[in-house]
Amino acid sequence: MQITLNNRIEILDIEKDKLTINELLKLKKYSFTRLIVKINGKIVKREHFDDITFSENDNVEVIHMISGG
Amino acid sequence: MNFLEIKSKLKNKTLGIAGCGGLGSNAAVALARVGIGKLIIADFDKIEESNLNRQYFFFNQIGQYKAAALKENILRINPAVNVEEHIVTLTPARIKNLFIDCDIIIEAFDKAEMKEMIAETVLTEFPLKPLICGVGLAGWGGNDLIKVEIHDNLYIVGDHVSETSENDPPIAPRVGIVANMMANVVLEILLGKDK
Numbered sequence: 443m444q445i446t447l448n449n450r451i452e453i454l455d456i457e458k459d460k461l462t463i464n465e466l467l468k469l470k471k472y473s474f475t476r477l478i479v480k481i482n483g484k485i486v487k488r489e490h491f492d493d494i495t496f497s498e499n500d501n502v503e504v505i506h507m508i509s510g511g
Numbered sequence: 512m513n514f515l516e517i518k519s520k521l522k523n524k525t526l527g528i529a530g531c532g533g534l535g536s537n538a539a540v541a542l543a544r545v546g547i548g549k550l551i552i553a554d555f556d557k558i559e560e561s562n563l564n565r566q567y568f569f570f571n572q573i574g575q576y577k578a579a580a581l582k583e584n585i586l587r588i589n590p591a592v593n594v595e596e597h598i599v600t601l602t603p604a605r606i607k608n609l610f611i612d613c614d615i616i617i618e619a620f621d622k623a624e625m626k627e628m629i630a631e632t633v634l635t636e637f638p639l640k641p642l643i644c645g646v647g648l649a650g651w652g653g654n655d656l657i658k659v660e661i662h663d664n665l666y667i668v669g670d671h672v673s674e675t676s677e678n679d680p681p682i683a684p685r686v687g688i689v690a691n692m693m694a695n696v697v698l699e700i701l702l703g704k705d706k
Contacts, residue, residue: 475623476624485635506671509623509626509674510648511535511619511686
């Protein structure tokens, strides 16, 4: 599956044609626990990380939120 | 644009600041100096001596509520600013109520889970309102690593990786740089691009 991930073309080496956010986070081994995720510019709330999916050519943004202020 | 024109453009603008710590207090003061019309500031916490390494407070204000002390300091600099202070713990419902009339919101929390909470809330409830978050400001140096990343109406300011910890604390110069860069983004949104 080819998507745009954080403004870069990313080829995900998987068989499925749809992926949830949690599947993406696991696949990409993202280590930060606090995130803002957007699919095609629209926010995906954490409660939907297991059910909202993206597919070929979607634009996915994963933005880390880390402590300090 | 001369300074009088800048001030007159900012006079009718309202900025929400969620958190009055290192980012919030410094960004608020910068924008008060240039004449922002109204600041809605919120924080539940009281000033501790350890905060004075980066936050815009004074030694004799230790023990006071941050939101109240920040209002006092802003008015000492520019009494023309309308400051509305709220001593509360921010929740999604309170964010929705307090910041509904703001032109822009600054996220100035300390904890990552609060940053996530406000970003989720603002992007869901006010998708057209610009939200500026500070992410990655621990330690010192690395000036060239601090940048602004834009995701539609979400602006992320910081180095994006330096999480604060016991051995990498937030201290004045770097926190101040990020806070002032956030204030600078506010001006860019309200006044248009200059550079």
